[in-house]
Amino acid sequence: MSTPGNTESExxxxxxxxxxxxxxxxxxxxxxxxxxxxxxxxxxxVEVEPLTRAIEALRRHIYLEEELLFPPLRDAGLMAPxxxxxxxxxxxxxxxxxxxxxxxxxxxxAVPRDRAVVGDRALLRDGCLRLLAQLESHNAKEEPVLYxxxxxxxxxxxxxxxxxxxxxxxxxxxxxxxxxxSGRGRCQRAGRADLWRA
Numbered sequence: 203m204s205t206p207g208n209t210e211s212e213x214x215x216x217x218x219x220x221x222x223x224x225x226x227x228x229x230x231x232x233x234x235x236x237x238x239x240x241x242x243x244x245x246x247x248v249e250v251e252p253l254t255r256a257i258e259a260l261r262r263h264i265y266l267e268e269e270l271l272f273p274p275l276r277d278a279g280l281m282a283p284x285x286x287x288x289x290x291x292x293x294x295x296x297x298x299x300x301x302x303x304x305x306x307x308x309x310x311x312a313v314p315r316d317r318a319v320v321g322d323r324a325l326l327r328d329g330c331l332r333l334l335a336q337l338e339s340h341n342a343k344e345e346p347v348l349y350x351x352x353x354x355x356x357x358x359x360x361x362x363x364x365x366x367x368x369x370x371x372x373x374x375x376x377x378x379x380x381x382x383x384s385g386r387g388r389c390q391r392a393g394r395a396d397l398w399r400a
Contacts, residue, residue, distance in 0.1 A: 220352075220353045221349070221352040221353050221356070221361060221364055221365065221368075222345075222349035222350055222352050222353055224365075224368050225263075225267075225271075225345075225349050225352065225368075226341075226345055226349060228259065228263050228368075229263075229337070229341050229345070231256075231259065232256045232259050232260050232263065232337070233256075233334065233337060234252075234256075235252045235253060235255050235256025235259065236252075236253060236256045236330050236333060236334055236337075237334070238252035238253075239252045239253035239256070239330060240327060240330050240331070240334075243323055243326070243327055248323075250305065253301075253305070253330070254305070257298055257301065257302070260294070260298065260337075261295075261298065261373055261377075262371070262372060262373045264291050264294070264295070264373075264379050265373035265374075265377055265379075266364065266367050266368070266371065266373075267287070267291070268288065268291065268379055268380055270360070270363055270364045270367055271348075271352060271356075271364060272284045272287065272288070272348075274355060274356050274357065274360045275348060275351055275352070275355060278351065278355045280347075280348065280351060280355075283343070283347050283348055284348070286343065287340070287343070287344055287348065288379070288380055288381050289381055290336070290339075290340045291340075291379045291380070291381055292379060292380070292381025292382055292383055293336060293381075294333065294336050294337065294340065294379075295378065295379045295381070295382040296382065296383065297329060297332055297333045297336060298333070299382075300329050301326065301329040301330065301333065304322065304325050304326040304329055305326070352364070
């Protein structure tokens with residue numbers, strides 16, 4: 203899986219890729235990383251790296267949507283679809299936490315690179331299959347409803363912020379999605395830009 207986010211600036215990237223296209227590409231890259239891990243399990247190989255990269259990319263992707271994409275879409279009147287996506291992010295986040303536990307991960311998914319999977323492979327497989335099903339359902343709504351609006355609704359400054367984040371941004375350490383339900387607070391929006399730049 204390649205690292206998500208090879209875009210330039212403002213809506214249309216140098217490759218002619220729209221914001222919607224870049225966001226959809228990230229979906230595919232995340233799916234491929236999870237699938238690669240599952241394929242390894244079927245072949246009795248435990249290759250944690252594709253899964254841990256996909257999980258990190260998914261958390262980053264959820265961050266960029268909740269902090270950069272959804273606020274302007276909500277302001278443009280797309281409150282109901284944004285609400286559904288936020289609720290589903292919470293469900294996805296809880297599945298990520300279960301997978302983290304199966305990997306022996308620390309807080310917010312930190313898995314030591316030299317650590318092999320310890321734990322129940324069947325539990326990990328089931329968690330990954332559940333995650334792929336959640337993502338398939340989520341993406342089937344998000345891609346045709348919200349993503350086209352990213353290119354149509356976002357002001358140039360918001361589009362530039364989103365493009366910049368796609369190119370090199372990172373979610374702040376410890377950030378959790380708004381509907382995670384774990385009792386941890388969200389990142390403060392003030393000063394957000396300084397937090398995610400590499």
